Amino acid sequence: MTEKGTVLLSITGFPADDWMAALTAAAPDRRIVSEPDGPEDASIRYAVVWKPEPDVLSRLPNLQAIFSVGAGVDHVFAAGEPPAVPIVRAVSWDLTMRMSEYVVWRVLDHHRSGAAYRQRQANRIWEEELNQPAASDVTVGIMGLGELGTDAAGKLANLGFRVTGWSRSAKTVDNVTCHHGEDGLKTFLSDLDILVVLLPLTKATRHIVDGDLFAKMKERGPLGAPILINAGRGGLQDEAAILTALDAGRLGAASLDVFETEPLPANSPLWSHPKVTVTPHAAAISVPAELVPPMVRQMDAHEAGEPLSDTVDPTRRY
Known part of the structure; x- marks a missing residue:
């Protein structure tokens, strides 16, 4: 059985505890980390991010997809030019x-x-x-x-x-x-x-x-x-x-x-x-329990050979 890819959770600007708990619950068979194991961690396949640390994503040699915890993805590009991998927008009925x-x-x-x-x-x-x-x-x-x-x-x-x-x-x-x-x-x-x-x-x-x-x-x-x-x-x-x-x-x-x-x-x-x-950027808050399970399902489907959905057009950046 192929080992499932490690997930990096890189969130700044607010506490990430609820996101870590939701990822751990939804993906018990995956390793979830809050920072890479060294500057070029080859085990990381997926990143779940909000305003990630500058250039952290570009140093991951085996990164396969980036998942935004919000509907917008401008924060991904603001952290430095991301690697040429799919970026997935947060889409859910709740949001x-x-x-x-x-x-x-x-x-x-x-x-x-x-x-x-x-x-x-x-x-x-x-x-x-x-x-x-x-x-x-x-x-x-x-x-x-x-x-x-x-x-x-x-x-x-x-x-x-x-x-x-x-x-x-x-x-x-x-x-x-x-x-x-x-x-x-x-x-x-x-x-x-x-x-x-x-x-x-x-x-x-x-x-x-x-x-x-x-x-x-x-x-x-x-x-x-x-x-x-x-x-x-x-x-x-x-x-x-x-x-x-x-x-x-x-x-x-x-x-x-x-x-x-x-x-x-x-x-x-x-x-x-x-x-x-x-109002304090509160129009549509991202709820980890609603958004994390679809992310994990996409990771599993991707590893089974299925295409990712709700991806960003890299030329338009949305």
Whole structure:
């Protein structure tokens, strides 16, 4: 019987104990290590990572696949050019549902004037209800139609919103008007009341959410000025441009779960801005018990000669 490959768990930024426990439980017949046995450990076949130590992966001569514990993989490339092996994105029903819950929550909160009603409650103000447009009068645009964006778009459409989507390449999603490419971006932005950003972070998308993008959006709609929701990556947004657009009334409000620097510095004006809702990169947490078993099944299938699924396009890096 062929010995099963060793798994390296390389996680920085948060404790890895739960991931180690989940890997040990799901793969009792594999050796799980938190660091290589020397700089060129030939026993390691797989790496499960989040913001791995710089260049640790490139020194492993027999590495066969890299598994990200999150849906995004930009953190893998940020640690240095990875070896030319498949990179597998985290895809699970649990992760997808958590992101859709977040997107629906923030869209509904903005749609139903949640911030205004909370302020009235704090000041003990009882007045007649605020103007409330129907969901069918509000257009929500999803920027990024991968696994997460497609699911969120479908759930918003089921609630009655007019839903549009944009992606780099052409996509077809039921009940969603889809646009793609540079030509489609202007059309996509021109009719939005709420913009939801779920793009991967690449060289092409860094700071894509900027003043030029806001200028392409319509000025007013049933909710007033357009609203921004970013639960993708902090590097997608130009935070100075967001603050400028909010102060100028170009944006009506923003819900931000991700930031250029994390944790968000205590002196960031985003914390106290009256039009901003901050959540601490908590839109869709990765749960080890949900994500590790599919990883191990993929490792076993790979060693049986089957192809890996949910792999990253190395040229697009997502």
